[in-house]
Each structure stands twice: as structure tokens, then as C-alpha cells.
Amino acid sequence: MQYNFNKTLFIEKLKSSCSKTHVRNFKKGETITTYIEKRNQICFVLKGEADLIRYDLNGNKTIIGHFTLGDVFGEVFYPANTNNELFVEAKKNAEILFLLYDDIQEKCKKGCQFHEELKESLSDIILEKVIELNTRIELLTKRNTRDKLLSYFDILSSNRMNKTITIPFSYTDLADYLSVDRSAMTRELSHLIEDGFIKKYGNKITLLY
Amino acid sequence: MQYNFNKTLFIEKLKSSCSKTHVRNFKKGETITTYIEKRNQICFVLKGEADLIRYDLNGNKTIIGHFTLGDVFGEVFYPANTNNELFVEAKKNAEILFLLYDDIQEKCKKGCQFHEELKESLSDIILEKVIELNTRIELLTKRNTRDKLLSYFDILSSNRMNKTITIPFSYTDLADYLSVDRSAMTRELSHLIEDGFIKKYGNKITLLY
């Protein structure tokens, strides 16, 4: 966002000109990829939405990441020795472009005309990912549910530059994203309404402060 | 770690050959930088250790990140519209190399012999940052203090490939890093000992599972 770099244009170019990529479509609910074996795969969302999900031993679901148009995910972003089973699931019919980090750095070099440009853009793309993750960490380090909710609303609100926001999740999923219990979160939402911090109409929230 | 890229060598080269960088020494406790105004600064730890810290309105301290030799931090990794005041503090006498992301991408291009190599390495460096942040998110999404502690110990243990680990923090700071109350964490540590999960000798912990 903050760097003058046209990501959409970039992805279009990538799709049409790099021989090392491939594109696949997924239906809602399908598993796009699992992070078990360590490949250095990078994936771009061309259409639709996807969630990066972890289930722990107690069956708790955590939405580690939520990806939409232009977002990037993949095993290359995770440590090799992760003992968590993560997988990415299509939330809506989705079109995903796959390629390997190594192919960008090495193999593609000879044939692909677009290659130099890709390499230049790569650090910008990964940098954007870093910013996304730091934003998420800001959220997760908040000590209680109220602060997590307010932080989340603030982020959406300042992104859209609007005091009224639309939650891009079901409330069930939002709880999994904030890493809190759903019923406790709903309870806290009620408190926020009582205390005059927010108004709530379905999946729309208006910040009153 | 996982890419065959020599970071130490890289930093040495960077320090000696790029005219756009500068290096400064800090004493323990000194503030290295604050993330208020938005510059696209990148900083490398050449010596010592540093913490990225946030204080919330209630005075709670959170250690957002902990950096040692070779680690990278800086405003460039944060969204422009962050309303949190973050700052980086030297934990031990530290030597820090500063440069601007824009200088790598643009201005340095003409004069600096090392520039091309720097650009190639840049995406590897930022990628390493992404992996570090995803590891941190795995930790923070754990639902309770016990799981956070065990995850943290696991990460240290598998990095050092040793069942006995040395906590690189004071326990006070570890609590701030895990985003939990110190006394609650100490209590949970006692429970982990009682339940036979760990043994504890000062700042050394042995995993018994």
C-alpha cells in the first residue's frame, strides 16, 4: 500500500509471462494447500478468499491468516521445523497462482523475460507481508478481548477510512481470528454496546468514539 | 537459516561498502529508535541485544520483539497509520547499523558497488523476518499461558537442538513477551514443574517430554 508498486499489475504480468507458475481454481471449502512437507511455495490469491487455519489438540480452531485478492501466502513463510499442521482453505471460490521461491531466485532466470522485474518486486511483496504480520501481532498482544476487538475495529476503520465497518468474517470466525472464545467475545461485544463504544447492525459496526 | 545465504558476511559487506549506511553505538537502556514518524528505516543489530517495546494506556509493557546479532528491525516493517507508540531499547551495549529501504531500492544504485548484491539479499532478509514473525504469531495465538510457555520452550529447544534451554530473558520480560501477567506466568511455571513437564534451575529449563 505505502510503496508505489502496482501489485495487481504485477500479478497479471506474473500470470501471463512466467513459465514457472501455475494457476488452479478451488471451490469453497476446498483445501488449497497444507504446510506439512517443507516446500518453498509462494501462492497469490487471484480471486476469492482463503484462510490459513490451525486446529490444536483440543480441537480449537485458530484462523492464523485471512487472505483476499492480491494477498500472498505459502510454506516459504514458515519455519521448516514447525510441528503444527496448518492448511489453507478456500472461503469462496478461489483462483490461486502457485510458484516456488527458488524459481524466482534461480531457475527462472534464463527464460523468463519478466524475471528481473519479478525479482525487484519480490522484496516489496514480502515487505508488505511483514507489515501485515506486524499488524496482526499488535492485535494478538492485546491483553484482553475488549482491547483485541477495539484494535481490530480500529485497523479496519483506518483502512477503509470510515467509522462504520463491515466485518469480513462470520462472528464465529472472528473469534477464531482473535484467538478468543466465541461466546466470551459475543458477551464482550454486548458490553461494548452497553458502554456506548460501538453500535452493531448485523455484520456492520459503527465506532462511536 | 534455511536459505544458503550468509547473513554475517552480508552485514560486514554492507557496513564497509555502502555509503548510505551509518553505524551507532548504544549503552544498555538507551533508546535506539522510536516508531512514531514514518521513515522507512531498516536497522541491523551488529552487536548486543535490543527489544521492541510498547506500553499501553494502563502501563502494561509488551515486548513486541527481541533482537540479537544479525536481526533486523525498523519502521519500514510497520504500517504508516499505527497509533501505537513503539520504541526499541538496547538491552545490552549495542551497535546498530541504520539505512533506508528507499536507499536500497533507488538512490544508492549509482555509487554503491555492493548495491546489486544487497538488492538480491534483501528479499532473503525480509523473508527471514516473515518466518520470525509467523513463529511469533504461532506463540501468541495459543489460548492459554501453559500452551504459550510450552510453545516457547519448544521453539527454543528445537532451535538449539537441546532439551535444556536457557531463557534469554528475565522472567519479568518473558511474561511481557508472551503477553501474560508475570505472577500468573510464575504460577503456571510452578504447575508445569508439579505436573512433571519441566525442570527449572534459575534461567535454565529442561523439557521432560
Next chain:
DNA sequence: GTAAAACTGTTGCATATGCAACAGAAAAAA
């Protein structure tokens, strides 16, 4: 060396959060 400051382990108490269960609403599937 001595004084001051920070760290550690512990506890009682208040409360936020998790958990289980339920019914009505909404959405998806048939």
C-alpha cells in the same frame, strides 16, 4: 563496600474468559 533498584516466588482476591448447552435466526443444501 554500601545503598538502591530490579527481579523472583508466593498468595488472596476479583474478574475475565472458557466451556457447555440451548433456542431462534439465517444460510446452505437438497
Next chain:
DNA sequence: TTTTTTCTGTTGCATATGCAACAGTTTTAC
């Protein structure tokens, strides 16, 4: 359409966590 599934809001209860306070220890500063 009808049926099935998922989502939502709520509540009672158990408990994990936060908070405040304290004393003993260790570390830093003078």
C-alpha cells in the same frame, strides 16, 4: 420449496488470569 446445517446471542458455572501486595534475593549503581 423443504430440510439441514451453520451462525448467533444468551446464560450458569468453573477456572485461568490479572491485580496488588509482600518478603527475600539478586543485580546494578554509587
